[in-house]
Amino acid sequence: MSTLQSALLINLVVLITTLYADLGTKAVNRGRLLRPLIVAVIIVPVFVHTFFGSGIGLAIEICGLAAGVLFGLIAVSQVQVFREPEGGVVSRAGRSYAALWIGLVVARSVFSIGATYWYESELGRFFFRHGAMPQDIPSIVANGLVFMAIAALLTRSGALMVRASGQR
Known part of the structure; x- marks a missing residue:
């Protein structure tokens, strides 16, 4: 599988997993919060073959983590968390939440396609320099x-867990 195919597959898995877990009114429970961790445990060994401990590789990994955390926090701000009259804690996510995740996946996909076809040599020169x-x-x-x-998924779960614990 090419790097581009891998990137597009990850984007699709993240989008489907997140929207399935969050759109509409859903109970906030352990399984729902752990699902992204399971996805991370599967995705990282399959698609990350080298970790960079220094230089531009490490900088890009850190930037990816930071951007994912920031996005996860922004996305979860679009989720309402509340206690139902029956006592269970639920969350509700709608169109704005879906639009954020779809926008992220489209942007990541366009970047991946561009890195492969449109500006591969410029990107290569940047990294080489x-x-x-x-x-x-x-x-x-x-x-x-x-x-x-992965950082976006895990941040979304962590923030949802914190918000849900405030409702208990």
């Missing part, structure tokens, strides 16, 4: 995107 070996560039880009996706 910043110390990346040419053979590492696809892994650096993939790691940044994977870390962003």
